[in-house]
Amino acid sequence: MMSPTGAGPEPGSPAGRCLRFSVQAQTARLAEIRRFVEEVGGEFGLDAERVFDLKVAVSEACANAAEHSGGSHVPLQLCARFHPDRLDFEITDGGGFRVPQVERRPRTDSRGLGLPLMVALMDEVRIRKTPGGGTNVTLSLLVSG
Amino acid sequence: MSLEKIGEHDVQLASSHLVQAPLIVIDGECDHGGAGALRAAVEEALSADTRVVLIDLEKCTYIDSGGISVLLGAARTLRDRGWLGVLAPNDNVRRLFEIVGLTVDTSFRVFDHREDASRALEDLGR
Numbered sequence: 001m002m003s004p005t006g007a008g009p010e011p012g013s014p015a016g017r018c019l020r021f022s023v024q025a026q027t028a029r030l031a032e033i034r035r036f037v038e039e040v041g042g043e044f045g046l047d048a049e050r051v052f053d054l055k056v057a058v059s060e061a062c063a064n065a066a067e068h069s070g071g072s073h074v075p076l077q078l079c080a081r082f083h084p085d086r087l088d089f090e091i092t093d094g095g096g097f098r099v100p101q102v103e104r105r106p107r108t109d110s111r112g113l114g115l116p117l118m119v120a121l122m123d124e125v126r127i128r129k130t131p132g133g134g135t136n137v138t139l140s141l142l143v144s145g
Numbered sequence: 146m147s148l149e150k151i152g153e154h155d156v157q158l159a160s161s162h163l164v165q166a167p168l169i170v171i172d173g174e175c176d177h178g179g180a181g182a183l184r185a186a187v188e189e190a191l192s193a194d195t196r197v198v199l200i201d202l203e204k205c206t207y208i209d210s211g212g213i214s215v216l217l218g219a220a221r222t223l224r225d226r227g228w229l230g231v232l233a234p235n236d237n238v239r240r241l242f243e244i245v246g247l248t249v250d251t252s253f254r255v256f257d258h259r260e261d262a263s264r265a266l267e268d269l270g271r
Contacts, residue, residue, distance in 0.1 A: 027178035027211070031155050034174070034207070052207070052237040059209045063177040113210035113217075113245055120244045 019043065021078040025066040025093055030059050033078065037089075040080040044087050050141060053121040058089060060114035061137040065093040086123075089139045097129040155179075158186050163259065164266035166197040166230075172204040177211030184215045191219065196227030196269065199262055203233035213245055216253070224252040230265070232256050 021036040023029050034055045041051035058078070065076055074095040081088040118125050124140040156173035167190035175183060190198045198219055202208075220229040229252060234242065239255065247253045256262040 027176070030176045030178055031174060034176075049237060055207065056209050056241065059176055063209070063211065066177070113213060117210055117241065117244060 016081070016083065018079055018081045020080075023062075023076050023078065025062065025069045025074040025076045025095070027063055027066050029066075030062060033058060033062055036078060040087070040089065044080070044082055046087070046141070054087075054089065054139065054141065057118045057121045057125075057139045058091065060118050061091040061139065064098075064114050064137075065091065065095060065135065068098055069093070069095050085143050087141045087143075089141075090136060091139070092130060092134060092136045094130075094132060094134045097133055097135050156182075158182055160186055160190070163199055164263050165195075166199050166266055167193060167195055168199040168201060170201040170204070171208075171212075174207035175205055175212035176207065176209050180211035180215055183212055184218075187215055187219050191222055196223070197230060197266060198223065199230045199232060201232040201259070202235070202238060205234065205238060208238050208241065210245075213241060213247070216242075217245070217247060220247065220250050220253040227269070228252045228254050230254045230256055230262050232259055232262055 019036075019040055021033070023033060037055045037058050038051060041054060046054065062076060062078075065074060074093050077090075077092045079090045079092070081090070115125075118137075118139060122139045123142040124138075126136075126138040126140075128136045128138070130136050156171060156175050156179040159170040159172070161168050161170070169183070169186050169190060171183065173179075187198065187200075200216065205212075216229060216231070223229050231242075231254070234255065239248075242248050242253075242255070248255065254265070256265070
């Protein structure tokens with residue numbers, strides 16, 4: 001599943017460029033994913049607070065994919081697209097489509113905090129079903145001013 | 146004091162006491178992968194029938210809903226008998242606590258310094 005702008009990096013041009021990372025959907029891989037997010041944040045010039053926000057939001061999206069893949073180790077494709085006015089960070093998995101759970105009632109295990117955190121920390125969150133039946137979560141940060 | 150390196154995760158937990166209250170120190174990144182070990186440490190602390198459990202977050206550089214859910218659960222368990230106290234969370238971690246509503250929970254208290262927590266525990270009379 002790739003949009004027309006996803007043909008790959010455009011060397012020498014920060015705008016429209018993208019960085020990719022492929023990883024298994026496992027909670028044990030979340031630290032590696034955060035290192036990738038730090039790299040993306042550095043390239044895009046995000047301040048430390050926004051890098052932290054993006055790390056949490058991306059981790060929540062990936063943890064959600066990991067939780068639903070069970071032990072099947074679904075591959076995750078991460079793609080950060082640099083635009084002049086925004087950073088779009090896509091997390092795509094090949095597992096079954098599902099919308100991240102939202103907490104309904106307070107429960108002892110307090111699950112379902114992931115989506116509220118993503119929405120609170122990001123400027124835009126989009127959840128789409130891919131043509132292959134997987135899930136694509138796009139987390140966006142808008143450049144202010 | 147016990148120190149446990151948790152698998153491949155970049156977090157270490159240490160357990161001790163402050164004014165007789167169990168104190169768990171989180172050092173590193175507390176994510177969904179490391180939350181199981183934190184949950185076990187917190188459950189052990191809660192099982193002692195204590196009124197207060199403390200978690201030192203001064204060296205916790207990152208937390209997400211994996212770790213936060215453990216804190217929420219502990220605050221709920223302690224609601225009728227005391228509170229969960231967290232020490233010195235950094236600004237980013239504190240912001241997440243505000244987003245999920247922990248900071249308005251009467252059984253969740255944030256202390257900037259360990260001495261403030263000691264004083265609150267002494268006021269509690271134990």
